[in-house]
Amino acid sequence: xxxLVRAEFRRLFKRRVTRLMLGLLVLALGTIITAFxxxxxxxxxxxxxxxxxxAQSAYETQxxxxxxxxxxxxxxxxxxxxxNEQYPPDCGREFGPQREQFDAEWFLPYEFxxxxxxxIFISVxxxxxxxxxxxxxxxxxxxEWHSGGMMNLLLWRxxxxxxxFTKLGVLLTSVLGVSLAxxxxxxIALWLIGKFxxxxxxxxxxxxxxxxxxxxxxxxxxxxxxxxxxGLASVGRHTAMALGVAIGAGVISEIGLRIxxxxxxxxxxxxxxxxxxxxxxxxxxxxxxxxxACNFSISGECKPDxxxxxxxxSALVFGLGTAVVLIAATWLMRRRDxx
Amino acid sequence: xxxxxxxxLEIEGLRKTYRSRRRGERRALDGFDMVVEAGQVHGxxxxxxxxxxxxxxxxxxxxxxxxxxxxxxxQEVPANLPAVVGKVGAIVESPQFxxxxxxxxxxxxxxxxxxxxxxxVPEVLEVVGLRDRAKERVKTYSLGMxxxxxxxxxxxxxxxxxxxxxxxxxxxxxxxREMRDLMRDLSASGMTVLLSSxxxxxxxxxxxxxxxxxxGRRVAAGxxxxxxxxxxxxxxxxxxxxxxxxxxxxxxxxxxxVRVDIQPDHLLVSGVDKPSSVTRMLAGRDLYVSELAPITxxxxxxxxxxxxxxxxxGQHRQVDQSAEVPA
Ligand SMILES: Nc1ncnc2c1ncn2[C@@H]1O[C@H](COP(=O)(O)OP(=O)(O)OP(=O)(O)O)[C@@H](O)[C@H]1O
Ligand SMILES: [Mg+2]
Numbered sequence: 196x197x198x199l200v201r202a203e204f205r206r207l208f209k210r211r212v213t214r215l216m217l218g219l220l221v222l223a224l225g226t227i228i229t230a231f232x233x234x235x236x237x238x239x240x241x242x243x244x245x246x247x248x249x250a251q252s253a254y255e256t257q258x259x260x261x262x263x264x265x266x267x268x269x270x271x272x273x274x275x276x277x278x279n280e281q282y283p284p285d286c287g288r289e290f291g292p293q294r295e296q297f298d299a300e301w302f303l304p305y306e307f308x309x310x311x312x313x314x315i316f317i318s319v320x321x322x323x324x325x326x327x328x329x330x331x332x333x334x335x336x337x338x339e340w341h342s343g344g345m346m347n348l349l350l351w352r353x354x355x356x357x358x359x360f361t362k363l364g365v366l367l368t369s370v371l372g373v374s375l376a377x378x379x380x381x382x383i384a385l386w387l388i389g390k391f392x393x394x395x396x397x398x399x400x401x402x403x404x405x406x407x408x409x410x411x412x413x414x415x416x417x418x419x420x421x422x423x424x425x426g427l428a429s430v431g432r433h434t435a436m437a438l439g440v441a442i443g444a445g446v447i448s449e450i451g452l453r454i455x456x457x458x459x460x461x462x463x464x465x466x467x468x469x470x471x472x473x474x475x476x477x478x479x480x481x482x483x484x485x486x487x488a489c490n491f492s493i494s495g496e497c498k499p500d501x502x503x504x505x506x507x508x509s510a511l512v513f514g515l516g517t518a519v520v521l522i523a524a525t526w527l528m529r530r531r532d533x534x
Numbered sequence: 535x536x537x538x539x540x541x542x543l544e545i546e547g548l549r550k551t552y553r554s555r556r557r558g559e560r561r562a563l564d565g566f567d568m569v570v571e572a573g574q575v576h577g578x579x580x581x582x583x584x585x586x587x588x589x590x591x592x593x594x595x596x597x598x599x600x601x602x603x604x605x606x607x608x609q610e611v612p613a614n615l616p617a618v619v620g621k622v623g624a625i626v627e628s629p630q631f632x633x634x635x636x637x638x639x640x641x642x643x644x645x646x647x648x649x650x651x652x653x654x655v656p657e658v659l660e661v662v663g664l665r666d667r668a669k670e671r672v673k674t675y676s677l678g679m680x681x682x683x684x685x686x687x688x689x690x691x692x693x694x695x696x697x698x699x700x701x702x703x704x705x706x707x708x709x710x711r712e713m714r715d716l717m718r719d720l721s722a723s724g725m726t727v728l729l730s731s732x733x734x735x736x737x738x739x740x741x742x743x744x745x746x747x748x749x750g751r752r753v754a755a756g757x758x759x760x761x762x763x764x765x766x767x768x769x770x771x772x773x774x775x776x777x778x779x780x781x782x783x784x785x786x787x788x789x790x791x792v793r794v795d796i797q798p799d800h801l802l803v804s805g806v807d808k809p810s811s812v813t814r815m816l817a818g819r820d821l822y823v824s825e826l827a828p829i830t831x832x833x834x835x836x837x838x839x840x841x842x843x844x845x846x847x848g849q850h851r852q853v854d855q856s857a858e859v860p861a
Binding site: 197198199201202203205206209210211338339342343344346347348349350351352353354530532533534 | 552591594595596597598612615616619624626629630631632633634635639642643644646647648649650687691
């Protein structure tokens with residue numbers, strides 16, 4: 196058993212697809228970090244003063260335009276032209292720009308706020324890592340089946356289920372390890388951007404805990420995605436099986452179903468799309484609103500019908516999906532003729 | 535000490551029917567039997583599609599049989615396969631390897647998976663002659679180099695039973711001879727070898743015994759010499775003191791119901807139960823036999839006869855057109 200585990204870890208990290216995807220993953224995450232560290236600027240007294248100056252000069256520019264316009268209007272009037280159509284009454288004299296309309300805040304550069312924005316960055320991280328995990332997971336077993344490597348392995352290890360699950364275990368452990376390592380770097384990098392190029396915000400124990408829970412959810416999704424890819428590629432004995440199903444599911448769920456349900460006028464059609472469950476998983480709940488219905492509230496406003504998708508429902512959907520795929524893979528692994 | 539022949543491999547009544555939803559059923563093995571005794575090099579012969587690879591795959595747990603029993607080294611398989619697999623090295627029909635790994639990596643991963651010492655890897659690479667190319671990707675290997683790698687992977691375990699499905703496929707003449715020597719050495723060291731091959735000259739040289747399969751059933755088995763003797767079809771070469779008497783002798787023999795072929799200086803007689811009856815019959819007519827020799831046959835002609843696959847002029851034999859033995 197130990198030998199097989201070691202062999203599979205070695206095999207996984209020797210594979211070109213694994214190395215390539217890890218490289219691309221680091222590159223993608225690195226690009227985002229670099230872009231945000233360049234875009235975000237810490238705001239201090241000098242930035243505030245600069246923004247104030249910009250606001251003032253913008254105000255002055257607008258005022259000049261206004262005065263120019265008024266002057267043109269007066270001149271036209273003096274020439275006896277009819278100006279009522281082109282200009283407001285009294286040449287719009289009292290509609291001039293007001294200084295308080297030019298808020299210095301608008302002229303401040305983007306400032307990253309770790310406390311407020313890191314939550315979204317967790318979802319982005321999970322999404323990108325999940326994509327890489329899907330491809331690595333599918334190819335780990337798919338290419339192995341397709342190339343005949345799996346058959347060779349079974350000549351050494353005839354207990355098929357132990358081979359299937361050892362490989363899966365190795366894959367998930369590796370994905371978990373990489374996710375934790377990159378996730379830690381991701382958090383540190385964004386925190387540093389907050390610290391030196393923006394704000395960290397008021398970080399309390401509770402905030403950190405909430406980020407940790409979101410991170411755990413993200414990694415949970417990444418693991419489920421890797422397991423599904425592995426299961427599908429094992430069922431089809433080809434990497435393309437998993438990629439095909441992913442594209443198929445995307446097209447059917449997000450485009451085909453969307454169009455069909457839209458035409459049929461199904462209420463809360465969004466609850467049939469996978470993306471809704473992904474959102475609910477990260478946001479804890481995702482509220483669908485139906486503006487065709489109008490429920491008057493006490494204050495007399497029109498309130499839409501709502502349909503809430505909870506993260507528990509998401510867990511059920513993704514959990515069931517993973518279970519179904521893995522059960523199919525197990526069943527076929529037990530039964531199939533390897534030829 | 536009684537040294538009985540121990541069966542390293544036993545197969546009885548093995549049946550396998552491939553089912554596919556679209557093309558229906560194909561009966562590949564139909565009550566096949568085989569016994570391989572310890573220390574032998576056993577040839578496994580049969581026309582294309584007769585079920586050799588199916589037998590070996592079933593034996594190694596890659597395919598589920600529909601019936602019959604199998605035992606390797608005294609252990610029932612597939613039930614006890616995990617217990618014996620460490621003693622069985624195998625290559626199954628043009629083995630494939632992950633193309634982007636080197637031979638070195640491929641073997642090293644297998645050694646890990648089988649809890650073997652990494653030291654075996656350079657040893658087997660040396661044996662199959664891939665030492666200097668071991669670090670190159672398998673993708674870049676020639677057919678014969680891949681075949682050598684396959685043999686190396688089968689030898690890695692230092693097995694008691696070595697199963698080779700067409701190992702010479704793609705080997706160069708030197709490689710084939712090396713393979714022959716290798717198998718002799720392995721056999722001498724006590725390893726039992728089961729060798730499926732179409733190169734019958736080769737088989738005749740290195741195998742102690744053979745099993746011949748046709749359409750999923752055994753048509754012949756036993757030591758090579760015995761199989762040859764049994765199936766020389768009683769062919770005899772008969773020479774008379776005077777070749778002028780040949781037509782007369784032929785008439786006598788034909789009248790007694792045997793087949794005769796007249797050659798310029800001798801007769802080819804077949805379908806005779808006892809060679810002595812020929813002498814007796816001819817002597818009764820004052821025709822004296824000067825030479826009476828059984829015609830030596832080679833494995834190839836026996837194989838063609840037993841499997842019914844000898845080419846017939848003007849016909850294109852299709853696969854599956856081979857001898858069918860009653861169950
Ligand atoms: N995966 C499969 N599905 C359906 N039929 C198969 C399958 N594999 C083999 N067969 C059929 O089973 C029969 C036996 O095939 P097998 O590969 O065992 O022959 P073989 O003796 O190894 O032939 P060869 O000398 O050509 O290698 C053939 O008729 C073949 O078509
Ligand atoms: Mg074959």
